[in-house]
Amino acid sequence: xxDASTPDTPTxxxxxxxxAEDTAKGSNDExxxxxxxxxxxxxxRWRKQRAFAAGLLMIISGAWILTPAYLALSVSNxxxxxSTIGGVSTLVIGILLxxxxxxxWFRGEGRILTGVAAMVLGIVALPQSNLGGFFIGTLLAVIGxxxxxxxxxQSKEDAKAEKQSKRDRKKAKKQAKAAGSAGAAVAAVxxxxxxxxxxxxxxxxxxxxxxPDLQLPTIPSLPGDDTDGETTDNxxxxxxxxxxxTPQLPSPGLPDGNALQNQIDxxxxxxxxxxxxxxxxxxxxxxxxxxxxxxxxxxxxDRTAMTPNMKLSVVTVDTLQGPKKAFRIDSDxxxxxxxxxxxxxxxxxxxDMGQDTQGAVTTLTGNFHIFVKKMTITAELHGINxxxxxxxxxDWAPDQxxxxxxxxxxxxxxxxxxxxxxxxxxxxxxxxxxxxLEAPTNDIGPWAA
Numbered sequence: 001x002x003d004a005s006t007p008d009t010p011t012x013x014x015x016x017x018x019x020a021e022d023t024a025k026g027s028n029d030e031x032x033x034x035x036x037x038x039x040x041x042x043x044x045r046w047r048k049q050r051a052f053a054a055g056l057l058m059i060i061s062g063a064w065i066l067t068p069a070y071l072a073l074s075v076s077n078x079x080x081x082x083s084t085i086g087g088v089s090t091l092v093i094g095i096l097l098x099x100x101x102x103x104x105w106f107r108g109e110g111r112i113l114t115g116v117a118a119m120v121l122g123i124v125a126l127p128q129s130n131l132g133g134f135f136i137g138t139l140l141a142v143i144g145x146x147x148x149x150x151x152x153x154q155s156k157e158d159a160k161a162e163k164q165s166k167r168d169r170k171k172a173k174k175q176a177k178a179a180g181s182a183g184a185a186v187a188a189v190x191x192x193x194x195x196x197x198x199x200x201x202x203x204x205x206x207x208x209x210x211x212p213d214l215q216l217p218t219i220p221s222l223p224g225d226d227t228d229g230e231t232t233d234n235x236x237x238x239x240x241x242x243x244x245x246t247p248q249l250p251s252p253g254l255p256d257g258n259a260l261q262n263q264i265d266x267x268x269x270x271x272x273x274x275x276x277x278x279x280x281x282x283x284x285x286x287x288x289x290x291x292x293x294x295x296x297x298x299x300x301x302d303r304t305a306m307t308p309n310m311k312l313s314v315v316t317v318d319t320l321q322g323p324k325k326a327f328r329i330d331s332d333x334x335x336x337x338x339x340x341x342x343x344x345x346x347x348x349x350x351x352d353m354g355q356d357t358q359g360a361v362t363t364l365t366g367n368f369h370i371f372v373k374k375m376t377i378t379a380e381l382h383g384i385n386x387x388x389x390x391x392x393x394x395d396w397a398p399d400q401x402x403x404x405x406x407x408x409x410x411x412x413x414x415x416x417x418x419x420x421x422x423x424x425x426x427x428x429x430x431x432x433x434x435x436x437l438e439a440p441t442n443d444i445g446p447w448a449a
Contacts, residue, residue, distance in 0.1 A: 051111050051151035055104035057144030058118045062097030065090060065129050065137040089382070090129040092415065093121050097141055104148050110263055113280055115148030116410065124416065127384040257282040257408030279411035283313040283328055286369050286433065294321030296373050296428040298342040302359075303380075304422040306331040306368070313409035314394065314402050317371055317430060325394035325402055326371040326430055330409075331417075334434070336362045357440055366435030374428040380421040389424070 069090045100114040100121070107114075122141025125132040132138030261281045310331040316323050339362040341355045374393045379386050394402075412420070 048154060050106075050108045051104050051148050054111070054115065054144045054147035054151060055101040057140045057147065058101030058104060058114070059098050061118070061122065061133070061137045061140035061144060062094040062101065064140065065097065065125055065133040066094035068130055068133065089419075090125075093125050093129050097121055097137075101144070104144075107263055108153065111148045111151060113408075115145040117145075118142075118148065119145035124381055127381045127386075128419075278413045279309065279311055280408050282407050283311070283315060283330065283409050286367075290431065290433070292317055292319040292371070292431050294319035294324060294430070295344065296430055297344060299425075299427045299429050299432070300340045300342075301336040301338060301425050302423065303337040304425050305335045306333070306422075307417045308332055308414040309411070310414075310417040311409045311411040313406070314397060315371075315406055316402060319430070324373070324430070325397060326373055327375065327392065327394055329370050329372065331368050332366065334364045334368045336364075339439075355441075360440035362440065363438040364432075364434035364436070365438070368432075368434040370427070370432045371430040372427045373430060376424075376426045378423040378425075380423050382419045385423060 097118060100118045104111050104114045118141045122132060122138040122145065125138055125141070126135075129137070132141075257280050261279065306329065308331070310329070313328045313330070315326055315328045317326050338359045339355075339357045343353045343355075372394070374391070374395075376389055376391045378389045
């Protein structure tokens with residue numbers, strides 16, 4: 001008997017060990033799934049607090065533009081490399097797009113600037129970097145910039161409401177599962193009892209006991225009831241609900257240019273990136289500015305170059321005719337080729353006067369400022385004519401938008417402004433000022449359009 005029972009002993013001993021191993025594996029799997037779920041929740045919270053998709057598209061755009069210029073493949077001892085025309089400009093545009101994407105993630109308050117910068121860099125990449133990374137890099141940069149401009153941060157009340165709704169959904173699912181399992185167990189028990197009773201006494205008739213009569217309690221009369229059945233209106237009144245305070249939401253608007261400039265400088269310094277000529281601070285008042293009448297005169301030139309420290313702002317200027325909206329363009333030096341200026345005579349029937357430089361070059365140096373009501377320009381980027389005339393009118397912008405844009409300016413970096421010229425520019429101007437004017441001629445005669 002002992003020999004026959006001996007083989008059964010190891011089998012019985014291994015059973016609890018296997019169960020313990022399965023339990024340990026199940027606990028490890030649960031702990032891993034919990035860790036993954038917590039990590040997903042943290043990433044989701046981090047992603048929803050910033051324009052994540054916009055920054056991701058900017059980073060992908062920069063990497064895509066950089067890849068063809070610096071990627072080399074080796075196939076069977078054959079070196080394959082795309083020959084590009086971008087050079088250093090491709091490297092600069094790609095790095096700037098990646099920096100814009102990182103700033104959109106980690107400096108969400110500056111998303112307006114990074115969105116505009118990404119769109120501008122994507123368009124500049126068309127002539128500078130192999131058609132903007134074969135149009136794909138430009139498309140990604142423009143879409144990323146648009147998403148950054150359109151993104152709105154989620155308020156704390158909305159975030160709390162979203163978390164509460166998720167908790168309620170999870171709680172409802174757990175209750176539904178518990179109710180389903182309990183209902184299945186009750187159904188199984190009732191079925192088993194029914195089958196058992198039917199098999200043991202097939203001809204028996206169930207005798208159910210009679211239900212007792214329910215005695216409902218009477219409702220006591222209210223203090224205001226009379227003995228004659230008539231009631232008086234002495235019932236206690238319900239307390240009034242407290243008033244819900246109206247949440248004070250911050251008004252949307254552009255950030256202050258000075259604060260944004262400090263954040264950009266600090267962020268770029270931390271990343272070891274230096275962009276000369278980048279300035280988004282609001283424009284300062286021009287010292288010694290002459291009174292502006294409010295009338296405009298026309299300036300035309302075949303080519304205009306502004307560098308360094310070129311910046312465009314939208315301002316409201318005080319004129320003798322009242323406040324007027326205007327574009328303000330600042331730079332340290334402006335060079336105009338074939339300058340023509342029209343001075344309206346103001347008297348009906350008299351011909352306007354004008355100055356024509358006969359194709360020569362005019363240079364304005366030092367604190368150049370021009371206030372423009374309307375302008376039509378065509379951009380030339382790195383010697384390539386875009387052939388797309390653009391017309392901008394300051395009166396098209398609403399007053400609220402002008403007030404927000406006056407808080408900051410769009411400064412073009414020096415290495416980009418040096419490669420950007422304005423062709424066939426026509427400007428309806430309020431005022432032009434500079435420290436020094438070098439004009440080839442001062443002859444004024446009848447205006448010839």
